[in-house]
Amino acid sequence: MKGYLQSKIPGNGIERCLYEFASTLPCLIPLIAEELVIHIEDLLPGLDNVANNVDKKLKPLDRHIAAFITARFRENIDPHLAALAEPKESSFLIGMLSLFAYMQWKLNNEDLYGLSSWVGSLLAPAINTYYSRSTRREIEDELPRVIRTGRLPELFELVDNAENRREDTEQYAVARFEYAKAEDEIQEIETGDMSDPETTAAAGAKVAAMTSVVISMCFVAVMIVAEVW
Amino acid sequence: MARAPAKQAPVKGNFKKNQMTLWLSVAFVTVIIMSLPTVLIVVFGLLPTFVAYVIDRAKGKPAAYCVGGINICGVFPYMLQLWTGDNSMNAAINIMTDVFVLAVMYGAAAFGWMIYQSLPPIVTTFMTVIAQHRVSTLRAQQRELVDEWGKDVSTPQEILDLGEGIELVDESAPIEEPDPEPQAAAQPAPEPPNAGTAETPGTVPGEAT
Numbered sequence: 380m381k382g383y384l385q386s387k388i389p390g391n392g393i394e395r396c397l398y399e400f401a402s403t404l405p406c407l408i409p410l411i412a413e414e415l416v417i418h419i420e421d422l423l424p425g426l427d428n429v430a431n432n433v434d435k436k437l438k439p440l441d442r443h444i445a446a447f448i449t450a451r452f453r454e455n456i457d458p459h460l461a462a463l464a465e466p467k468e469s470s471f472l473i474g475m476l477s478l479f480a481y482m483q484w485k486l487n488n489e490d491l492y493g494l495s496s497w498v499g500s501l502l503a504p505a506i507n508t509y510y511s512r513s514t515r516r517e518i519e520d521e522l523p524r525v526i527r528t529g530r531l532p533e534l535f536e537l538v539d540n541a542e543n544r545r546e547d548t549e550q551y552a553v554a555r556f557e558y559a560k561a562e563d564e565i566q567e568i569e570t571g572d573m574s575d576p577e578t579t580a581a582a583g584a585k586v587a588a589m590t591s592v593v594i595s596m597c598f599v600a601v602m603i604v605a606e607v608w
Numbered sequence: 609m610a611r612a613p614a615k616q617a618p619v620k621g622n623f624k625k626n627q628m629t630l631w632l633s634v635a636f637v638t639v640i641i642m643s644l645p646t647v648l649i650v651v652f653g654l655l656p657t658f659v660a661y662v663i664d665r666a667k668g669k670p671a672a673y674c675v676g677g678i679n680i681c682g683v684f685p686y687m688l689q690l691w692t693g694d695n696s697m698n699a700a701i702n703i704m705t706d707v708f709v710l711a712v713m714y715g716a717a718a719f720g721w722m723i724y725q726s727l728p729p730i731v732t733t734f735m736t737v738i739a740q741h742r743v744s745t746l747r748a749q750q751r752e753l754v755d756e757w758g759k760d761v762s763t764p765q766e767i768l769d770l771g772e773g774i775e776l777v778d779e780s781a782p783i784e785e786p787d788p789e790p791q792a793a794a795q796p797a798p799e800p801p802n803a804g805t806a807e808t809p810g811t812v813p814g815e816a817t
Contacts, residue, residue: 510757510758510760510761511756511757512755512756512757512758513756551757551761554753554756554757554761555757555761557749557753558750558753558754558761558762559764561746561747561749561750561753562746562750562762564742564746565743565746565747568739568742568743569743573735573736573739574739576732579731579732579735579736580728580732581666581667581670582728582731582732582735583727583728583729583730583731583732583735584666584670584671584674584724584728585668585670586727586728586731587670587674587723587724587727587728587731588668588670588671588673588674588677588724589673590674590723590727591673591674591675591676591677591678591720591723591724592673592677593677594677594678594681595676595677595678595680595681598680598681598684599680599681599684602684602685602688603688606688606692
């Protein structure tokens with residue numbers, strides 16, 4: 380209990396102690412107080428029920444709910460909690476979505492249309508963590524369809540697909556390399572030999588000399604051939 | 609005790625140069641003896657080329673090549689005439705005293721000089737246009753990259769890392785080290801969940817236990 384109290388990570392603290400001590404205590408957050416959520420299986424449906432009547436700017440996960448989940452959900456959710464502790468909002472949102480998705484899958488909750496819509500409306504910062512604008516647009520275009528399925532795992536898969544993340548990061552690195560390469564070439568053109576009048580004049584003189592020599596050789600060859608023929 | 613004067617090392621380059629000059633002189637004299645008419649036409653016909661060689665201070669003597677090339681075009685037909693016809697001093701003198709012939713030879717040299725004067729600016733302009741076109745193409749590519757990836761794509765990684773560190777410090781968050789990759793913090797969950805089917809629970813986060 381001392382460890383719970385001292386921990387600053389969401390899911391611990393005094394709230395965790397409260398739910399650990401009183402195993403029949405319902406989740407105390409006012410948002411779903413009326414739903415009287417005592418068992419972990421009822422948490423997501425409870426949030427789903429209130430989803431249509433709350434301000435969508437509010438987050439459906441706070442320290443109370445996190446502590447309630449930690450105390451009642453007997454699975455390893457440390458990675459999710461670590462994500463919730465991240466200072467960035469995008470990390471928090473992805474951690475929240477992954478936690479809810481995991482719970483829905485593990486607890487076999489039915490489709491949660493309201494909660495999907497609620498969480499989906501908050502995901503803009505998470506989507507914006509992709510570097511590629513076109514990837515962001517694709518996700519945003521796909522988002523309404525996935526929200527309508529009511530499946531949070533699918534929503535998480537859409538927003539934080541590992542393969543998409545990897546490709547995005549790799550392509551971003553390539554794009555930065557290409558930008559830097561183009562910049563180097565521009566600098567070389569603008570400040571290098573190509574922009575030096577003396578160098579270009581020398582190159583022009585060489586071209587003139589080459590042209591003259593080639594004309595001369597062709598002329599002499601033609602004259603000789605004409606004479607021999 | 610007086611020091612013995614240091615022996616001068618034989619200069620290899622000078623020796624070779626002198627030897628080459630000697631051989632060239634021998635060859636020149638031989639050519640003069642064997643085909644004096646041709647030498648006469650070459651010496652007088654290619655005078656503008658020799659002048660261009662002397663006055664051209666540019667590296668590689670492009671003016672001499674330019675004038676010489678076209679000058680040869682003016683001289684060669686008369687050399688050919690000499691070789692295929694009467695190859696005597698009289699014939700050579702007849703050729704060289706013809707005003708029309710001189711006009712052709714020196715006119716050709718003038719044309720060569722004209723090429724030398726007019727072609728470099730054209731080449732310079734052409735190169736400048738190509739360079740500008742290349743620059744505009746590269747700028748367009750950069751614009752496309754910025755449109756697709758945002759302004760950060762133009763920022764060096766070191767500066768991005770620095771900005772990331774400053775941001776984290778300002779937030780006074782419980783983070784000990786600045787995150788070098790902005791992506792890393794946004795991807796804390798080790799594995800994404802699968803599509804939610806209980807039959808294939810392969811990649812759900814926290815599935816370790």
